[in-house]
Amino acid sequence: MSKEEYNPRILGFLCNWCCYAAADSAGVSRYQYPPNLRTIRVMCTGRVDPSFVIRGFVEGAAGIFTGG
Amino acid sequence: MDSLVRMVLDEAGVKQERLSLQWASAAEAPRFVKLITDFTGQVRELGPLGEAEGLEPAEIKSKLEKALAVISDRKVRMFFGNATKAVRKEANYSREYIAAVIEDKMTKTVTAAFSAPAEDKEKPAEKKAKKPAAKAAPKKAKAPAKKAEKKPAKKAAPKAKKAAKKKPAAKKAAPKKAAAKKKKSTVKKKTTAKKK
Incomplete structure (x- = not known):
């Protein structure tokens, strides 16, 4: 698998009020961004526990994005 | 964090x-x-x-x-x-x-x-193996199990059944809290494992 073809699975913890809304408006205003992000909506970034991130890696995510 | x-x-x-x-x-x-x-x-x-x-x-x-x-x-x-x-x-x-x-x-x-x-x-x-079965097992389910060890087997059996019945009810009642409870139950399991 060459690096150009490789599509990493990225897990995203997005805050309902900030990044999630930003992602939404990015979609509405038709900005292009990579489809590799699998989103988990949290009600606040403060809800994200260290163990969530580690578990994400255990389950095979190549990268984890936390957005507040 | x-x-x-x-x-x-x-x-x-x-x-x-x-x-x-x-x-x-x-x-x-x-x-x-x-x-x-x-x-x-x-x-x-x-x-x-x-x-x-x-x-x-x-x-x-x-x-x-x-x-x-x-x-x-x-x-x-x-x-x-x-x-x-x-x-x-x-x-x-x-x-x-x-x-x-x-x-x-x-x-x-x-x-x-x-x-x-x-x-x-x-x-x-x-933990991973146990988790699916006892995903939302609340504290109550654990407590009778501990008691059961001390008491004779006859008394323990109905208690275990009761605990089993409680589980699905708890699942319905608090699906959102499941994640938090999961954490609690893992901690509990750790302590029980040490006791054994």
Whole structure:
């Protein structure tokens, strides 16, 4: 698998009020961004526990994005 | 949170570039797009988990499971709480300062937890096997089980049935709290495993 073809699975913890809304408006205003992000909506970034991130890696995510 | 996870990932041998903590407000769609694009490029360069680290998938998985056990460890969480308290006291929330405090207070605990005996390594696997069955098992279900050990078998049997009946009800009642309860139950399992 060459690096150009490789599509990493990225897990995203997005805050309902900030990044999630930003992602939404990015979609509405038709900005292009990579489809590799699998989103988990949290009600606040403060809800994200260290163990969530580690578990994400255990389950095979190549990268984890936390957005507040 | 960020600093602690980075420290634990470092111990587990995972590159820190795989984790990103960024801020974008609801009105900053272009910024969000830029952040995601950059981060995707960054991770794409690193390749699949373990490639940039030079570790086999099985090896990195066992290491990460160990890391998960470490980060759920009661002692580590306690020190983490103390470190956050210290940060709040100083009211200095810059990333560098928080990282320094976490490193100062937690390096010892985390490394100690990582080098804990091998029996800890078996526990995560055990937990995983048990989890689907007792996903939302509340405290109540655990308590009668403990009592049952002391009492004769005849009395224990109906209690166990009652506990089993309680489980589905609890699942319906609090689906949102399931995640929190999961954590609690893992901690409980740990203590019971030690007793045995």
